[in-house]
Amino acid sequence: MRSLYDEPFPSTPGKVKIERTNTINRHFHRCFASTTTLFFWALFFIALTASYLSFQSFFVSGTRYLKLSWGGIQWEKQLRSSSQIRRSGGLSVLVTGASGFVGTHVSLALKKRGDGVVGLDNFNNYYDPSLKKARKSLLNTHGIFVVDGDLNDARLLAKLFDVVAFTHVMHLAAQAGVRYAMENPSSYVHSNIAGLVSLLEACKSANPQPAIVWASSSSVYGLNVKVPFSESDRTDQPASLYAATKKAGEEITHTYNHIYGLSITGLRFFTVYGPWGRPDMAYFSFTRNILQGKPITVYRGKNRVDLARDFTYIDDIVKGCLGSLDTSGKSTGTGGKKRGPAPYRIFNLGNTSPVTVPTLVGILERHLKMKAKKNFVDMPGNGDVPFTHANISLARRELGYKPTTDLQTGLKKFVRWYLSYYGYNQRKSVN
Numbered sequence: 001m002r003s004l005y006d007e008p009f010p011s012t013p014g015k016v017k018i019e020r021t022n023t024i025n026r027h028f029h030r031c032f033a034s035t036t037t038l039f040f041w042a043l044f045f046i047a048l049t050a051s052y053l054s055f056q057s058f059f060v061s062g063t064r065y066l067k068l069s070w071g072g073i074q075w076e077k078q079l080r081s082s083s084q085i086r087r088s089g090g091l092s093v094l095v096t097g098a099s100g101f102v103g104t105h106v107s108l109a110l111k112k113r114g115d116g117v118v119g120l121d122n123f124n125n126y127y128d129p130s131l132k133k134a135r136k137s138l139l140n141t142h143g144i145f146v147v148d149g150d151l152n153d154a155r156l157l158a159k160l161f162d163v164v165a166f167t168h169v170m171h172l173a174a175q176a177g178v179r180y181a182m183e184n185p186s187s188y189v190h191s192n193i194a195g196l197v198s199l200l201e202a203c204k205s206a207n208p209q210p211a212i213v214w215a216s217s218s219s220v221y222g223l224n225v226k227v228p229f230s231e232s233d234r235t236d237q238p239a240s241l242y243a244a245t246k247k248a249g250e251e252i253t254h255t256y257n258h259i260y261g262l263s264i265t266g267l268r269f270f271t272v273y274g275p276w277g278r279p280d281m282a283y284f285s286f287t288r289n290i291l292q293g294k295p296i297t298v299y300r301g302k303n304r305v306d307l308a309r310d311f312t313y314i315d316d317i318v319k320g321c322l323g324s325l326d327t328s329g330k331s332t333g334t335g336g337k338k339r340g341p342a343p344y345r346i347f348n349l350g351n352t353s354p355v356t357v358p359t360l361v362g363i364l365e366r367h368l369k370m371k372a373k374k375n376f377v378d379m380p381g382n383g384d385v386p387f388t389h390a391n392i393s394l395a396r397r398e399l400g401y402k403p404t405t406d407l408q409t410g411l412k413k414f415v416r417w418y419l420s421y422y423g424y425n426q427r428k429s430v431n
């Protein structure tokens with residue numbers, strides 16, 4: 001008895017007589033009796049495998065979908081309740097980066113005065129996510145719901161605008177940090193470029209279109225040496241990829257203003273500091289190291305000139321943000337189409353009194369009652385600029401912006417918060 005495998009498959013259909021031992025064999029022989037059918041079967045098996053794989057991936061993504069942290073009736077209820085306006089003429093604001101430093105403070109201030117607030121944050125691990133979670137808990141206790149999601153998730157953004165008719169978007173989500181851009185450049189493109197475009201796409205299609213206020217950065221002044229920095233100064237010489245993505249954001253938002261009639265206000269923040277701040281920033285990491293008895297690195301510019309920053313206290317920044325929201329003017333588009341010109345504004349939000357980094361260290365030493373172990377190092381070529389100094393005339397005139405907290409006072413508040421949050425245990429680590 002011959003089996004199916006005793007001789008090679010026929011190369012010419014119908015010319016080789018194959019012994020058939022049973023119906024199954026007969027069936028197989030008939031089916032494989034030509035190269036055409038062979039080809040057909042090969043295709044069939046490939047298609048079968050492909051559909052199996054795509055079913056698998058559907059199943060996996062289906063599972064992921066089920067595990068998504070957003071969606072559902074309960075979730076929508078939370079959105080609606082959080083976005084409820086409790087004062088006449090109040091705003092309904094989507095705050096991106098709500099569990100970030102500035103986002104938390106702005107969200108609380110809006111809620112306090114009776115505006116509706118919904119937060120969005122992806123809780124990435126650029127710095128200790130537990131600090132972000134703690135900020136989220138703080139927001140929750142004030143009735144602010146923070147959605148766990150990424151700006152690049154277009155479906156999520158569409159859903160948010162579907163459920164809530166936001167009047168404003170306070171866009172603070174970003175990959176921050178000047179020097180980290182050399183370590184992880186794609187993260188800046190992901191959040192500050194792709195994420196921004198994704199958000200603008202959602203805003204332009206939303207009905208009604210919200211007005212957008214967003215965080216640019218003092219770093220856009222880059223190598224500009226004219227002081228103080230005014231909004232009309234050159235911003236075409238960024239010194240870091242971070243700065244370049246913020247500058248790109250200013251151009252991208254301009255496009256959406258021009259084409260779709262979105263009302264845009266870009267705020268150039270100057271080294272914002274304060275309670276609930278960012279652990280990656282110098283004042284924060286210096287505090288941690290001083291308390292732990294570890295050395296700190298103090299950068300110096302050319303010819304050993306001290307670096308200086310126009311450090312701006314968080315409460316002043318919050319006032320600038322709220323002033324911007326209140327004066328933003330409306331977006332004009334509907335159905336993704338522009339119906340008329342909409343405002344496009346850019347403001348410096350600084351303190352107007354730069355302080356050197358060694359002076360900052362001296363203030364921290366006094367508040368902490370401890371001496372810092374300072375290592376002076378030449379500023380590495382990693383995107384830093386030697387100084388920043390804001391001209392805030394425009395913000396003063398248009399927003400009523402008037403910073404009132406000097407570095408001495410602001411750092412005192414920061415240190416008090418730091419010690420209450422992390423405790424006096426100097427060994428406690430902070431990422």
Ligand SMILES: O=C(O)[C@H]1O[C@H](OP(=O)(O)OP(=O)(O)OC[C@H]2O[C@@H](n3ccc(=O)[nH]c3=O)[C@H](O)[C@@H]2O)[C@H](O)[C@@H](O)[C@@H]1O
Pocket residue numbers: 176177178216217218219220269270271272280281282283297298299300307308309357384
């Ligand atoms: O104003 C801005 O646009 C930017 O302000 C800060 O950037 P930066 O001013 O570099 O703030 P820090 O990282 O806190 O640095 C402050 C100063 O301390 C210096 N520094 C930093 C770290 C360090 O270990 N040693 C040190 O001397 C820096 O060179 C800089 O002069 C924020 O980190 C950016 O996200 C923001 O966009």
